[in-house]
Amino acid sequence: MADQRVIVIGGGLAGLAATMKIAELGTKVLLISFQPVKRSHSVCAQGGINGAVNIKGEGDSPEIHFYDTVKGGDFLANQPLCKDMCYHAPFVIYLLDRLGVPFNRTPEGNLDFRRFGGTLHHRTAFAGATTGQQLLYALDEQVRRFETQGLVEKMEWHEYLGAVLDSEGRCVGATINNLRTGEIRAERGDAVILATGGPGLVYGRSTNSMVCTGTATTSAYLQGAKYGNAEFIQIHPSAIPGRDKLRLMSESARGEGGRVWVPKNPGDERKPRDVPEDERFYFLEEKYPRFGNLVPRDVGAREIYDICINQKLGVHGEMKVYLDLTHKSREFLDDRLGGILEIYEKFTGVDPREEPMEIFPAVHYSMGGIWTDYESTDDGFINHQSPRNQMTSIPGLYAAGEADYQYHGANRLGANSLLSCIYTGLMMGPGVNNYLKNLPEAASQLPSSVFENDEKRWKERFSDISSMKGSENPYALHSELAEAMISNVLIVRENDKLQSTLDVIEDIESRWKDIECVDTQDWSNPVPSFVNQLWNMIQLSKIITMGALKRDEFRGSHYKPEFDLNQPDDFDPADYLEYEEQKANGGVHKDQFAPSHVDYMERFEKNNEDWLKSSIATYNNGKPAVDFESVDTSLIAPRPRKYD
């Protein structure tokens, strides 16, 4: 076929992995990014990347990794994708090793692995405490190699505004805004991949980079693509309070032995090191003897909330707890956690090798994202040749990385995101290539009218924005939106507050129209673009909140106390499997279980019937709607989670 190419939007781990795989297959790629791809948000990742290589001889395996991932996600993830990802994880890590990532090593020179949340195995490969940066650099280097060979063309400092759809609704290109000149132009592409990362900025301050507005995926949603599980926002238990950003203190600090505690006496004003051992409350270790400080993030964040808000035991009476590494040697800490301890020290002025750190929960990651498809095989893996893999509900428009809604269900396990990003980017390559081969006609052959309409539409939109002369400052309005989301759509969710948040968002939406575009220059003006992004953030916050309002249950990161099934303390999840089996074989022997357990299991089952579904947001005729869709749980039967 005539000249074909793929447009990849975003050069984080997912975008770079897709780019290099597709280029390897001989197809041209146009790589577009807000910023030089080497500065993408993925550099922030600290702790590591999961793969069951079993280097420590603990009997770890991809199957256990798969189970931990599905259980961590509270069974909301489509299982064939998780399975395929976990089985490919050792290969992904080996590939990264070959590409030069300076992973930490064992004395014998093998890759070293550390512990992370939600598993009992050493499964996380790491490069000091800047793993994301190191992985991103390795992929960036490979892409630069293809660039010199002419297979990849980069357009950095360009922003994706929307997909160009032909008369049949197929994506045939993307409208792009040059962030320097302000020129808006449609680029032709036979397929477009959105690898544009997460939307942390909807909450204002988070652990995310300043470009993580979710604007590209929201734009796709506004063009008709389905958006899945928007309400599942991960709150990370340990971040450092900050005025511009909530910097992360990686889970690896706990993986390497960090202990979380508060003084037993509320309002204890002594320095943490002066609080004697028997006056410290190691609440995670006490409540969860098996997983201890390494419970999954949803559990950790809720416990910290409970300690600080309900039990009023927060450090200095605030929403803060201690994360203590002072029992570890300096040398050990510098080798394995140097990068993040330096960040803590630089930004707080306190040396965490000497003093326990003060940390608190912060918005970190979006499990939800653009809905994407896949094709599974009979044995529960993925057919890597299928053009359906990672395709959104708009034909020809794909999504990958944090931008999509797959892999992590209702709660992501630490160190599974770097994996899902790179795995997906590589995995989808052959399918995208096959999609190109099967197209009736190349995008380069289409009449220019297909592209001109979109160009015109976006030019008008931006010229309207540039001439806005209202009274609202867009940055201040953004802070208000964030405030509403932080107050009511965070760890604990209540229906009346969610409802009132929707009203606040609507109010902000109407005030958006009264914005003043505070910079009117033509050259390198970030404001019109931000105003457009703010509009998208408003639309996204609506479906996050609507999803949260509609989902009347407690699952993973979505906690509604009103609908907590209150698992009995002495309940064993294995009983539920037994109960299900008896049921399938003709009837439950209720006398074999404690009555309170039977009652719990019945409620658990009913709850899954009602809610073990992905929420799907769609935008029709200017209005959002949230509906539900079934989840593929054919490989591991859903059961109650338990970590103690």
Next chain:
Amino acid sequence: MSRMLKFKIKRQDSKDAAPYWEDFTVPYKSNSNVISCLMDIQANPVNSKGEKVSPVVWDCSCLEEVCGSCTMVINGQVRQSCSALVDKLEEPIRLEPMTKFPVVRDLAVDRSRMFDALKKVQAWVPADGYHDLGPGERISPEHQHVAYKLSECMTCGCCVEACPQYSKNNDFLGAAAMNQARLFIMHPTGKNLRNERLNVLMQKGGISDCGNAQNCVEACPKSIPLTESIADLGKQVSKQFWNNLFSS
């Protein structure tokens, strides 16, 4: 009245426009860094004279010193603005764009030259393919320590801004790219492109353009041993030079 912070910011409206200084005052808040103050200006873009102006333009992304975006010259010193805590800065706080790169607007500059330099030194491993070929070679923890340190370079530009040799009018590769050349020459398979890299370093803009001022290593926010990398390459380049002579 609450305490105010004074800023003097060197602004430039476009690539070719003349630069000018503008003063801003921002209400003091504890735990501020230069970026949080620039954000305050964004939310209320009014200068010290009370005139409404366009918000200051600057680059930033991760805000935790790993992306390399937010480099600028703060009180005369090149550094990352995210980790520049205002409590530790003398007032008025002077912000200027880096001088070794073309200004895009205000504090934002165009550092594409640094990325181009990475192409010149072929800073990558020449991998056969992205299919399953098993793990890479075993590597000792000592080797990893050295490589990891070199690999922390975030292309922020502090080293070349501080370098007296690097200028808009020459094509010196600069410390960052040379350090990457060393990193890949150290790697068990990256070294397969060693000769190509050394030949580039032998040319104009290469190793001999380094004047050994050692400013780079001082300026590096990640404390990368840049001068050590340059010295190491220097030795390798001389050897290669003689090898080339005798084999031609």
